[in-house]
Structure formats: structure tokens, C-alpha cells
Amino acid sequence: MKLSLCMIVKNEETALPGCLQSVVDTVDEIVILDTGSTDKTVEIANQFGAQVYHFPWCDDFSAARNQALEYVSGDWVLVLDADETLVPRMGEKIREAIAVNQDYVLINLLRREVGARQSPYSMVSRLFRRHPQIRFSRPYHAIIDDSVIALLQREPDWQIGHLTDVAILHSGYTPSAIASQNKFATAQAIMEKFLAEHPNDSYTCSKLGALYVELGKCAEGIDLLKRGIASKQANTDVMYELHYHLGIAYTRVQDYAQAISHYQAATKLLVYPMLKLAAYNNLGNLYKETGNLTAAKSAYEMAIKIDPYFATGNYNLGMVLKEMKLYTDAIKAYQRALQVNPYFADAYQNLGVTWLKVGNVEASMIAFQKAIALHEKSNPLEAVRLRQGLQEMGFSLTKFKSVGGL
Incomplete structure (x- = not known):
């Protein structure tokens, strides 16, 4: 062939x-x-x-x-x-x-x-x-x-x-690629022209509606995404995208009940499981935001079940487990995230917090050292804040030797 x-x-x-x-x-x-x-x-x-x-x-x-x-x-x-x-x-x-x-x-x-x-x-x-x-x-x-x-x-x-x-x-x-090539402006102009001639095209409603939301035009985006669903022309994959982007849109306008409803609808559709990863992760974020930690934990666990190497999902699971005071499980979740992404500064930082909560000061300081080293490269102000916070708590990082390189 x-x-x-x-x-x-x-x-x-x-x-x-x-x-x-x-x-x-x-x-x-x-x-x-x-x-x-x-x-x-x-x-x-x-x-x-x-x-x-x-x-x-x-x-x-x-x-x-x-x-x-x-x-x-x-x-x-x-x-x-x-x-x-x-x-x-x-x-x-x-x-x-x-x-x-x-x-x-x-x-x-x-x-x-x-x-x-x-x-x-x-x-x-x-x-x-x-x-x-x-x-x-x-x-x-x-x-x-x-x-x-x-x-x-x-x-x-x-x-x-x-x-x-x-x-x-x-x-x-x-973000850098989009800015350098002016992709948003090009996409918007071309899709708006096409939609004027095909007002109920569900695929274009999905793509242009998502673009409006990305540009901060949430009301216009929501109207267009809902039009795509109402057209009843969308296949399963496009219907998933419509519900998924409505979840994003309603989150942006802080209508969390509607956002959760649309993410739930997206996850129930028969699309390739890997495509549902972000919907489950975003759903977990919303549950966590609204205080439903048990549901957040389940949503993150579904994301990780789909892709065990999803570093963000493992990190988010660690965050909700920490909030639930399930510290041992939280530590394991952060460690899984770091196995996938060893440059995950926030994961090291929260791993340090959790080790401290269970009384392992040495492991905590080593994790904080790695977090600070990574923050110094990408977020220097956070590195300074974290170092000062530890000093104010009476901890000296120089007493502890970090194991392994970055």
C-alpha cells in the first residue's frame, strides 16, 4: 500500500x-x-x-x-x-x-x-x-x-x-502559537461567514461557539452552542463538543449547576474514552469548587482510570484527598503526578504540605526545595513567597539535602 x-x-x-x-x-x-x-x-x-x-x-x-x-x-x-x-x-x-x-x-x-x-x-x-x-x-x-x-x-x-x-x-x-499566527481572528472571520450561509450547522456552531467563549464572549458562545444542540444535526462526537464547551462557558459565568449538567451530559455520550478526560477533570474541579469533595474525588478517579498518566488529574486528585484529610492517599496521588511530570512545581509544593501534615519534616523540606527550584525558573515570586513562608514557620531548608536532580 x-x-x-x-x-x-x-x-x-x-x-x-x-x-x-x-x-x-x-x-x-x-x-x-x-x-x-x-x-x-x-x-x-x-x-x-x-x-x-x-x-x-x-x-x-x-x-x-x-x-x-x-x-x-x-x-x-x-x-x-x-x-x-x-x-x-x-x-x-x-x-x-x-x-x-x-x-x-x-x-x-x-x-x-x-x-x-x-x-x-x-x-x-x-x-x-x-x-x-x-x-x-x-x-x-x-x-x-x-x-x-x-x-x-x-x-x-x-x-x-x-x-x-x-x-x-x-x-x-x-498560547504563543495562537498569538504569533493570529489564529483566533482568522478563525472567527472565516467561520462567521460560513455560519451566515449555514445557520444551523452544528459543527460550526460548536467550533465558533467555543471560540467566542475563549475570547470572553460567553453569552454569544452559549447561544451558538445551544443552537448546535437544538439543530439535532450533530453526530455523537460533535454533541460531546457542544456539551463540553457549554460546561466551560457556564463555568466562566459562574453558573455551576448548568456547567455540571453539561459536563455530565458529555461524559454519558458514547465517544472514545480518551476524549472524555477533560470533561471528567473539569467536572471534578466544579464539584470541588462547590464543596462536593466526594463527587470531585470520583470525577478525578474516572479521569485517571481513562489515562493513568494524566499528571493534572493525579495532582487534582491529590488536592481533593488532602482537603478530605486522606493524607496518605494524597501523597501517593502527588507522587504519581510527579512520576509523569517531574517538573510539576505545584505538585512538589503540595506534596511538601502533605508530608508536613503527617509529620515527615525531612520529606516535606526536600519536596519544598524542589518546588522552590522549579518556581525560581518559571514563577520567581512564588519561590520567594514559599521560601519566606517556611522561614516564618521556623524551617531551614539548608538542613535538608535534596535527593535526585530535577
Whole structure:
């Protein structure tokens, strides 16, 4: 089976090398459609042996992606953006999946959102069979899903699968990336234009509604997200996103009862479990905020059951266990968080607090030392505050030797 990488790019000289390096040994051809770069993007693409084509930008991602598909010759297509990389060793699993599953027309891939403030995972339709009826739709957040659904209705023997391991790392929604590329403004303008012509499109209601909430336009976001649910056009994955983002929106306006209701609705939907991670975590935060510690503990435990390596979930569980005075269990939760993320300053700090509560001063001071060292790099004021607080309590960190490096 011949596998083609298909990309659209513009001024991606910084990110593109890492993207192409991650996939060059997996794919049989690289097809890149440049939409007007003025930097070294095209030169870099040529260095990786890519076939480079050009397309004038027209504020329509689906138009560009569909043009790129015209140049692809492989049996299967893998679509990446320049701010994405293929996880090491996933290339072999992708090759195996397309070779073995002859009835699959689409294999969904799990993507981790690096640095995202909300949902850490998403399922993306980026690996599909080259078929004349599979095309992208929607000018922003372009997807092939609509055409795949239409194809399955005409040819029901085709199947859709997914790979369970994280396949793609995406760094495009970190705050710095959003600011540098003005992504919010571009997204808003394109989606608003599309929604004016398709007012009940549930997918766009979800994406644009979530964007409004992110921009602080919570009332507009809530109205749009509720419109998406009321349209009754949303599939299960989109319905999950609608409820999830309503949970965020109502939290922002401090309507916690509504927020909890929508997070609960999201967690009950039959979507891939990893996608529910953030909903359970946010639900736990709300329960903790409203004083329902038992429910918060259960929500965090569900998040960790889905992903035992979810550092934030383990940390949050430690926080609620500490508040419940279950100190031994809290210590274990903080330690699990630190096993996953050894640079988690707040986890060290609260581990120090909890060790102190159970009378282990030496372990407490060692944890505080590590917390201060990490805070000094990222949050110097907190490092000063923590050090002064310990001194005021009569503790001298110099008496205790930290074990292990950072």
C-alpha cells in the first residue's frame, strides 16, 4: 500500500522541518501545497524530497486541501499540518493498519494537544483511503467527515476504524502559537461567514461557539452552542463538543449547576474514552469548587482510570484527598503526578504540605526545595513567597539535602 503525506502550508519554516522529519520514513511520497509563503518553507520542503505545488490563498482551507488531494498518487492519504508531528513508532502501526484493514475507508487518529488549557486529546480524521468521493468541506476546521458519511450511505460495505495510541502531537493551540499566527481572528472571520450561509450547522456552531467563549464572549458562545444542540444535526462526537464547551462557558459565568449538567451530559455520550478526560477533570474541579469533595474525588478517579498518566488529574486528585484529610492517599496521588511530570512545581509544593501534615519534616523540606527550584525558573515570586513562608514557620531548608536532580 502506497502512503502519501498531504499538506497545505504557508510561512512554516520554523515548524515544517520537525513535522517532515517525523514522517519522512513512514510515507512513500510527500505532497505539499504552498499557499503563498515568503520565507524558506518551499526550500525546506524540497530538501525533504517533497512535490511542491502552489495555490493562491482564498480564505478557504477545504478548497486548498482538496486541491492538494489532486496531486496525491498513494492508495492512502495521511494529512498533517506543519505544527503537528507523528509520534515515534506510530509510523509502523499506521503502515500495518492500512495493510491489514482492507475494508476501512478511514482510520481516525488520536491527537494530543500539547500545552492546551482544556481538552488534552482529540480524535481527527487524518488517515483515509484515496477515493474520488472523499473531499474536505467547511472553510475553517476543514474535515472529510461529511463526504465519508455520504460515501458510507452509498457504499455501506466500507468501515471506519481508529488507532487507540496517540499518533499525532499538535502544538498549534499553545498560547504563543495562537498569538504569533493570529489564529483566533482568522478563525472567527472565516467561520462567521460560513455560519451566515449555514445557520444551523452544528459543527460550526460548536467550533465558533467555543471560540467566542475563549475570547470572553460567553453569552454569544452559549447561544451558538445551544443552537448546535437544538439543530439535532450533530453526530455523537460533535454533541460531546457542544456539551463540553457549554460546561466551560457556564463555568466562566459562574453558573455551576448548568456547567455540571453539561459536563455530565458529555461524559454519558458514547465517544472514545480518551476524549472524555477533560470533561471528567473539569467536572471534578466544579464539584470541588462547590464543596462536593466526594463527587470531585470520583470525577478525578474516572479521569485517571481513562489515562493513568494524566499528571493534572493525579495532582487534582491529590488536592481533593488532602482537603478530605486522606493524607496518605494524597501523597501517593502527588507522587504519581510527579512520576509523569517531574517538573510539576505545584505538585512538589503540595506534596511538601502533605508530608508536613503527617509529620515527615525531612520529606516535606526536600519536596519544598524542589518546588522552590522549579518556581525560581518559571514563577520567581512564588519561590520567594514559599521560601519566606517556611522561614516564618521556623524551617531551614539548608538542613535538608535534596535527593535526585530535577
